[in-house]
Each structure stands twice: as structure tokens, then as C-alpha cells.
Amino acid sequence: MEAGIKIDVAREISLLYELSLSIGNSLELKKNCADFLNVWMRQKNIDFGSIWLKNKVLDLPNSENFTLIYANPEFSTDKKEITLNHYFMSHLEGNGGVCVKSDTLHFQEIITEKNITDGCYWVIPLPQLGFIKFYFSPKNLSQVAFDSSEVKKASKVIRKFGVTLQSCLLHNQVIGYQDELKKLAVVAEKTDNAIVISDNKGRIEWVNEGFSRVSGFHLDEVKGKTPGEVLQGAGTNPETKKFIGEQLRQRNSFRTEILNYSKTGTPYWIELSIQPIFDEEGKLTNFIAVESDITERKNYESELRQAKEKAEEASRVKQEFMAVVSHEIRTPLNAIMGMTNLIQKTSLSPLQSDYISTVQISAENLQGIINSILDFSKIEAGKMSLQKIPFNLKKILQNIISSNEFKAEQKGIGLFLKFDEKLNVTLLGDSIRLSQVLLNLVSNAIKFTDTGKITIEARVVTKMNNALVVEFNVIDTGKGIANEKQKLIFESFTQEDSSISRKYGGTGLGLSISKQLVELMGGDLRVRSELGEGSTFSFVVGFPISQEPIEEAKQNHLSSNTLIGKKILLVEDNAMNQFFAQKLLEGWGMKVDIAQNGREGVEKFRAKYYDGILMDIQMPEMDGFQATKLIRTESTKVPIIALTALVVDEEIEHFSRVGMNDYIAKPFVADELMQKLIKHISVSQTYSISSPKVKVEEVEKLYNNQLLAQMMKGNTVQIRQMETLFVQQSEDALKQFSELYTQQNWKQIGLLAHKIKASIDMLQITPLKQPIRQLETLGKQEKESPEIAPLIKYTTEILRRVCDEIQLSHQ
Incomplete structure (x- = not known):
């Protein structure tokens, strides 16, 4: 009997030894599972077997589920993933193995094999990894011999198997990392960007081919040095260098642009992105820098900047030229027109009167041409602005009729006004520019109409509570404009026919300026015309209705x-x-x-x-x-x-x-x-x-504290405190203006002007309201302007006088 027991023990030890030998023969996860499972199934005559691992250890989604790693036979399983409830798993881990028979609730839950209706399963846990599942069919008598003692005997081998699986998983992870590292290495080596890895002190440890290609330096030439020591030079911005140093000391990730120098001394621009690297304990280990060559972009930006500066300079020169031309032409023209006016008031013969009239008409035409060129220059420079003042549209249109009636009568044509009386209200807008457009259209109509009539029409398109939309039409019965020429007439320095300038004169700017003025008003000047049938020029613009009456000239009764x-x-x-x-x-x-x-x-x-x-x-x-x-x-x-x-x-x-x-x-x-x-x-x-007038002006203060008194509700003490505070602020500003001008810090001058602007408005220092805003505007341009010095001088002089007045009033 004892001999039989010893034989059984020896046999079990032999089986366990064989099972143990099946483990660890490979680092491949599935092969390890197959070797182990196949030996154990053969030893215990098991019908189906499978090994399942947690999704969590496999880095798969649905981390609480289990995924099939190996099944024997492989075709036996229907499912590749299974979910087991927490109660079952707790019971499984607590008992070291569970037998699930077909008459229990959990049987259907763990079925994954095809065509299974009865029999029993043994589920054996793999600690922290998953479980092993065996199936015995009802006819398989070996199920009786496989019990909890079998599982217990194999527990050490199972633990060894679990350790081996963990080794396989770790090996796969390492292999994965290595694959990723290889890919990253290829990317780092072959990318066009320069990549630099430095230690925690910023000293270079590794560079890629991109770095060598851009800079000309190889790793052995730069290793152990900082990028700044190797790449930065005379043209590198000191502020950028300081910024980079501060960011590195603070261990920040950052991005900036900097000028570097290659091995041959050639300057090149890079966009630099630096990322600090920390270990698991939060200790700084490295910096990784990615450098993108942006030299071409910088050159393009420089070219654009230079082109912009040239355009601005050309515009400035053009404006100066226009001012000089205007002055040089207008000065003698003023004398010509003035003297003509004086001569006309003397006794003249009919022939002399005709001569003088011709001179006067020529001078007026020249004045019109100058005004057109200057208007065009202002519009082209974007400096034309519209006023918003109250005006009566009916009076403006009547004035246009009156001023052109004589010219129309000379040609034997009628000039009529068709006015919608709904427009006889006070409107708000730029009446001068509106008159300029209508006068030009009427003047053109008279010029190109030999028979018939010209009608100026104004009608309401839409009326709202506080605004009117008005349509203007200038209709003539003149020569008309060919269809293909109708767009051309609105272009600058262009007329419908080259012979027009010879016959009628003009610059070809009138309609172009009129169209652009209408567009500034928010409308669109259009023409409808047929050859021999006349033309209609029309535009639609909106005007707010003014709530204030028009101020009549107070000097009307004076002469x-x-x-x-x-x-x-x-x-x-x-x-x-x-x-x-x-x-x-x-x-x-x-x-x-x-x-x-x-x-x-x-x-x-x-x-x-x-x-x-x-x-x-x-x-x-x-x-x-x-x-x-x-x-x-x-x-x-x-x-x-x-x-x-x-x-x-x-x-x-x-x-x-x-x-x-x-x-x-x-x-x-x-x-x-x-x-x-x-x-x-x-x-x-x-x-x-x-x-003497000086004595009258001496009592006139430069400031007014009425607004301040209102804010302080008449509290004299608080008013004096605020005035004293203004004096202190002004004295500081006086020093700063002088220092900032010496430093040529235009931006700070603008900011200082902005800072004291509110105080100047509060004390109603009228002489400084406009200059202080001009200083603020000039400062925003961040460049020197010839106006800054006189403005600062004037501002500081007025501030000193105001401070003296305040201090004198406090005595």
C-alpha cells in the first residue's frame, strides 16, 4: 500500500516537474501560454483549455475585461473578449480556483466555446494577470479526478507561470519602446529641423544631421558646449539672449526667434522651441531644442518692411510735393485772381473787360484743377474724412441751381430742381462734399449738353424715425455715353474720349473723385446712358436727421x-x-x-x-x-x-x-x-x-476746476487735495518728459501723455487738450517725429504755468 502511495507521489512530482519545464522556453507571450497549457491539458485529459489576461495589463481599452491569449483547440472559442462580474472574480481569487457546473448561474456567464450546453468548467486565477479556464465534457471521466487538490498542488508552478507571463509582457513593452525609439531616431536624424539635446545645465549632448546641415557644426565640435557659445554672434539680440537664459533657469518650455551664425560666419534665423525633460521624481535631466530655419521668411518680412517704408516715404514725399506745388501755384494765383477782381471794379473798355473776364475764367479753371488734384491725393492716401454737421438740403440744391444758371442760360439749356418736400428737414452730414459731388455732376452735364434741359432730382427712398435714405439724380439731354465707355469714365485721369480734354479741358479726375466721395458717404455713383439720348448719374445715401437747429450766421446784419x-x-x-x-x-x-x-x-x-x-x-x-x-x-x-x-x-x-x-x-x-x-x-x-491786453489776460486762468468741484460735491478740502495731487503728478511728468525725450523713448512719451490726459481734461486745461492727444498719437508710432519736441516744450510750459497758478491759489 505504502509502495503504491509512493509511486503516486513520484508520479505527481514528475508531472509537476514536466509542467514546470514547459515554462520560460520563450519570451513570446502566446508560445509560453501554448507550451504550458498543452502540457497540463495532456496530463489531466482536459477537453478544452484557454488562457485569458486582463485588458489592463495588455494596454487595451475596457480595462476590466479579459482578452483571450491562447486556446486549445484554437477553433473552439466563439469569443475573444469576456467580462466577469466582480463577485465572481473575488470568489475566484479567494479560493484559488472554482469549479462551475452547468446547473449553476455562472456557467452561462463563462461559456466562450462553441456548442457547450452542460459539463463543467474549472477557472484558475493567474494573480494580477487573469485566469486559466478548463472544460470537461459530461462523458469525460477525468473531471472527477480534477479537484481543488490538483489546483493546490500546481499553485507554485502557476505562480512561476505568472512570473514568466509578466516577463513576456515586459519584454514586449521594451521591444515596443525600442521600435518607437528607432522611429523617433529616424525622424530626429532625417528631419529638416535641427534638434539639440542638452543636459540640465544646457550643455550639448547630441545633435542631429539637421543641426549640422544648418549650422555646419558636427557633434564632436559642439559637445559639452552651450548653443549660445557656439551659435550666437554680434548681431544676436541681447534681449533675446537674456530671455532664453531666464526661461532656462526657470525650467520653462518656450518658443522664440533668434539670429544665429553658422560655422562659416553666415547669419541665419531660427524659430527655437525648447522643452525641459524631467524624470519620475521631478528632477530636471535634459532640454530638447527644436530649431526651424526661418531665414527665408525673415528675409521676406524684411523686404516687405523695406517696401512698406519706401511706400510710406514715397507717400510722405508725395504729400510734401503736393503741399509745395499747392503753395507755389496758389500764391501767384491768389495775386492773379485778386488783381483781376480789383481791375474789374475799375473803368474798363468793352475789349479790356473781355480780356479780364478771360483771365478770370482761366484762373478759376486752374483753381479747379488744383483742387481736384489735391482732393484725389487725399482720397488716394486715405486721408479724406467727412464732417457731420447740420445742413438744409433744399438750400444746398437751390444754391447749386443759382450758381450754374448763368452757364446753362449761355448755352440755351434749362436747369431745373425736382425736390421731394419730405426732405425739407435738417440733416446731418458733410454738406460741402455733397455739394462738391452734385456741382461736378451738374457742371459735366452743362459741359456735354447743347440742347434740352438738365434736372437735379432729390427724393426720399426710405424714411425712418431718425434718418432718411435719399436718391439723387442728375439728368441731362446731352450727347450720352457709349455703353463700353461707361465704366471707363469713373477711372482716374481718364475721359470717355481723348478729344474731350482738348475741347473741354479738365484732368479726368472729377467723376473719379465724385465716385470715391459718394462711396465714403456709403453710396455708389452709377450712370445710365445711351448715345444721343442723354445721361443720368445717380446715387443713394443715408443721412441722420439732426435734432439740433442749424445755426444761422450771426454776422448777417454786419457789413x-x-x-x-x-x-x-x-x-x-x-x-x-x-x-x-x-x-x-x-x-x-x-x-x-x-x-x-x-x-x-x-x-x-x-x-x-x-x-x-x-x-x-x-x-x-x-x-x-x-x-x-x-x-x-x-x-x-x-x-x-x-x-x-x-x-x-x-x-x-x-x-x-x-x-x-x-x-x-x-x-x-x-x-x-x-x-x-x-x-x-x-x-x-x-x-x-x-x-494793455496783457493785464486783461493775466486774470484769465489756464485751468478751470468747476468739473472737479462737481465731482467733489463742492468739498473745498478734497478739491485742494486733488489739485495738489495734480501738481505732484505734473512735476513728475515734467521730469519724465525731459528724460524720455533724451532717451528717445517715443513709446513711453505716448504712454505718459495718455496717463496725464485724464487729469488735463478734469481740470479743463483747454490749451493742452489737443497737444496732449497729439503727443499720445505720435508716441504710438514708436518713431521720431519733428513735431514731438515742440509739443513737449509747449506742454511742459503750460503745465508749469498751471502748477504755479494752483500753488498761488492755495496760499
């Missing part, structure tokens, strides 16, 4: 008689213009003194009292702007009217900034000049020669 005895200083360097203006002014009963330039004008102003000053702009020794600034430091009362041939917007804005009250463009019309003079110097003055 040139109000100018009698007034003393005027004429500052003008052109002898012909001096003569014409002097005769005109003296004809109105005014007393005229003449200064040849700005310096002489300032001296005469200081020596004598004047009711007003007419100031030319471009003069030798001292121009009109400089002279006006000097006069304004001594008087803010005396009216100064600019006589200018410069009509570009920048100059017009400059008139107001330096303290001029108004301007009149050369060549000026006598009536226009008269109205300007009546407006500004006919009002009674509060000072006289015996009561």
Missing part, C-alpha cells in the same frame, strides 16, 4: 462797414499778394501794416496794438506757425487768421494746435475773407491801447 478803422497786421512775404491784400483791406476802411516774415510780424505785434492778424504760413526766417506760437505766449485774445496755400488735413489741424483762430485758403475770394474778418474782429474788445 464791411464794421471793419472801418480796424487795425490789421498782414504778415506776407509775396509782394504781389501784399499789394492785393492791402488794397482790398484798405478798400474796406481798415488800417494795414505789413510784415515781410514771421520774425518781423512778432516784432510789430509787440510794438503796436492790432485788432487782428492775417498770417501767411510759408515765409523765410520764421514761418507762420512759429510766429503764432510766440504771439500766443503773450496774447490769447488777438484773432489770427492763416493765409495758406497748404490745404492738406495735417496742416489744417496744425492751425488749431498752434493757436490760430481760423484759416482761408489761397487763392481766396474777397467776400470770404471779409466774412472771416467780420466774424473774428468785429466784436467789441474789452481792452484798448490805454488798457
